[in-house]
Amino acid sequence: MKVSLSWLREYIPIDLDPQEISDRLTMAGLEVDGVENLYDYLDNVVVGRVVETRQHPDADKLTCCTVDIGKEALYPIVCGAPNVREGMYVACALPGAVLPGDFKIKKSKLRGEPSHGMLCSAAELMLADDASGIMDLDGEFVAGTPLESALKLADAVFEIDLTPNRPDCLSLIGVAREIGAFTEPRNKVTLPDVTFPEDRMDPRDIHDFVAVEIEAPQLCPRYTAGMLFDVTVGPSPLWLKQRLEAVGLASVNNVVDITNYVMMETGQPLHAFDYDNIAKSKIIVRTAGKPGDTSLEFTTLDSKTHKLDPEMLMICDGEKPVGIAGVMGGENSEITDATTRVLVESAYFNPVSIRRTAKRTGIASDASHRFERGVDPEGTVFALKRAVSLMAPLCSATIASGIIDENPVKAQSVAIDLSPKALNVRLGTSFSADEMARILASVEFGVNKKDDGDLQVRVPAFRVDVTRPEDLSEEVARLWGYNKIETSYPLVKAQGRSLAGRLVLRSKIRQAMTGFGFCEAINYNFIRKDACTRMGIKDTDKRTRMVEILNPISDQMAVLRTSLVPGLLESMARNTAQQVDTLQLFEIGKVFYDKAPGAQPDEVEMLGGLITGSRCDQTWYSKKEAVDFFDLKGVVQGLLESFHISGVLYERPDAGVCPYFEPGYGAKVVKDGLTLGTLGKIASAVGAAFGLKQDVYLFELEMDRFEKAVPKSIQAVGLPKFPSISRDMTFIVSKRVEAGAMMGTISTFAQKQGLIEDYFLFDVFEGRNIDDNKKSLSFRIVYRSASKTLTEKNIKKIHDQLSRKLIDDFNAGLPG
Helix, strand or coil, X not given: CEEEHHHHCCCCCCCCCHHHHHHHHHHXXXXXXXXXXXXXXXXXXXXXXXXXXXECCCCCCCEEEEEECCCCCCEEEEECCCCCCCCCEEEEECCCCEECCCEECCCEEEXXXXXXXXXXXXXXXXXXXXXXXXXXXXXXXXXXXXXXXHCCCCCEEEEEECCCCCHHHCCHHHXXXXXXXXXXXXXXXXXXXXXXXXXXXXXXXXXXXXXEEECCCCCCCEEEEEEEECCCCCCCCHHHHHHHHHCCCCCCCHHHHHHHHHHHHHCCCEEEEEHHHCHHHEEEEEECCCCCCCCCEEEECCCCEEECCCCCEEEECCCCEEEECCCEEEHHHCCCCCCCCEEXXXXXXXXXXXXXXXXXXXXXXXXXXXXXXXXXXXXXXHHHHHHXXXXXXXXXXXXXXXXXXXXXXXXXXXEEEECHHHHHHHHCCCCCHHHHHHHHHCCCCEEEECCCCCEEEEECCCCCCCCCHHHHHHHHHHHHCHHHCCCCCCCCCCCXXXXXXXXXXXXXXXXXXXXXXXXXXXXXXXXXXXXXXXXCCCCCCHHHCCCECCXXXXXXXXXXXXXXXXXXXXXHHHHHHCCCCCEEEEEEEEEEECCCCCCCCEEEEEEEEEEECECCCCECCECCCECCHHHHHHHHXXXXXXXXXXXXXXXXXXXXXXXXXXXXXXXXXXXXXXXXXXEEEECHHHHHHCCCCCCEEEEEEEHHHHHHHCCCCCCCCCCCCCCCEEEEEXXXXXXXXXXXXXXXXXXXXXHHHCCEEEEEEEEEECCCCCCXXXXXXXXXXXXXXXXXXXXXXXXXXXXXXXXXXXXXXXCCECCC
16 A cells, blocks of 8 residues: 655654654554655756846747856756746656656757756646646745755655554554554644534535445445535546656546545545435345256446445445445546536445455455455445545535434444453563553554553444454554563473374485485375376275365376375376486375265375386496396395384285286285285286386385384394204295295294294295296294303204194195
8 A cells, every 4th residue: 555645744743754653663564665755756856046037049939048057067958838937846857757748858059049847737746736837936946956845745654564454554644643642741632623614515416316225234234325415527636646656546536536535534445336326216225046947247437347245335326236335437427528516425335245255256356355354334425525635625525414314223332351460461562551551542542541551442433454462462562662661571481392102203214225325205295196096906905986076286196195106107208208217206295085976085194105217327347237036125125124113024915905916916014814915017018008118127115104113222232142942944836925924933933932033034945846827935043042162952843833833824834
């Protein structure tokens, strides 16, 4: 919002310079974006004294003047004004000056005579309407004095960036009130006189000419109107034009200009109707139509037709709408040069209703900007009287007796109990109750001191943003000055606090995965709707229960993901498209499963990883080899071991759980009967669906289950004192027997015996001398005692028992 300093001075005396005003307004919460000198264009325009005049030898209407501009040399200037004479003081534009209209002054010759400047009229300098001759400056001046200083024309315009909660400052009076609060002594705003001039009163009563009905009192609690007769519509006087132009408004005509002037002055938007276009002499405030109406349209003052929703508030006459309430008037009742009777509207509208209407119609007017933030419900009559009292003399009109004031819903005053002690605690200050009362009273809050020492504060109607004690604390703080409040620190015991367990877990996983050479991927939670179809997942799988996005950015991000797999495969596709063929990625993120309409989806945090390409770079000492399933399994094993998770089995996944894995190249990770996740090779058909042309191996682990598998404590043991003994055992089993299952049996057996320290599979063989449907599995069992050196006799019985158990449980045979 733009605010003129000279205009502000009409309401409050201001002796501060513009920069200080700017600083203080900013500190009071009204941020000033910039300060502009309104008369900057008068640079190089000075007071000149005409020393000598003579007739131009080649032009009857031109006069050759010699002008003193305060320099040693006199300036020759050719002038065409009829009123130029010797000895007069004039406004002289020197070479380099740029006058309104981008008119540049430079040295020249007129009909052969030199002219080193221009003697200006008031109209040429936009200081008055008189263009009949050059300005004749009345009084004693010093030649060469800048005209701005000589005529005391200095005026600053402040560009204030207001927050939405301060609609009271969308007016000159509101800003003047703020300035008065920080000047010493604190000055009260002087409101303009709104008394109707006696010589402009008409005996005819307004109620005989127009009636107002409010059918939607909750949307329009108050509607006031005044009326003028014998109106002469024409250009506004120069002072009014200058005021409006200073704050960024263009002049239209005297009637419309006055409504804009009063809106800027008081913050109350007004509208003027051509009374003779008001059908049946009636104003009806109602909604646009009945629910279900779809053909409602209205043409506004800007000649644009807008579609209306039935609940939009309209100003109507006895037959038709004549304005969109609080937003813009209609083309069918606008003020024209032929208008002779004017009905002036000043109303209070529900802010929410105006905000919705302005948004749906796409109209952003000065009126809607104020109404949707909240205007003073008690200021409607004052603004109306102010406008009518200005229109009467400026439009040569007479005023109808009385005004219309329909107020079916009275505004409720707000009173707040304020505890000085609580305020001081909140701000860290030590104000007395009297000091608080004085500060609040400076911006027109009513304050009464209660018997218990607390204050009861009556909030003025124009401060729609103040509703609670905290708001009053802010008022005291900003009016006193935020920079005056001393910095203090609360007494807080310093104590450390450990991070949440899940945060620590994530951090350790990232550390481990990056240690394995992986890079972390951060993908969007949104994926394509056909992701499950491309992965071969059946409709009965819970991963098909996707949450659809109501306003997706694109069809690539239409649903919330139910797996990390699509995102990782898409990341690989983007990398391989850039010829990055070797890739190791991991991601920690949530997946989402839809539950029921309106319910929040289930969120499950997952860890995913992907490898593809070469195991190592090709060099002179190593060959280029592709990664395989066991590289991925080694990563998963290494990750689990880094968290001391032992006893993990890798089993064949259940049918349908991982349809995107190549058959025979998938496994589930099981700990104590709980499935932590899956790993495997992506099927070639699935890879092709994601635009992949090379083998890719991927794992997914569920973070909740992973966290449960992490041991709560770790027990350290000393280094063994006695040597170990290792024995191998080889079995011939069916190809359907899983080595992991046999190792599980060994693990259970080892826990009972106590001497088995370690065990592992060290050889798998299929082929020569073995049936086609069988395979050879070789295990190494490591025995050790904590109390003695073991002998063959000590372990033979245990070894034989283990061997027989494996033979019995897995129908195994011995090589032979």
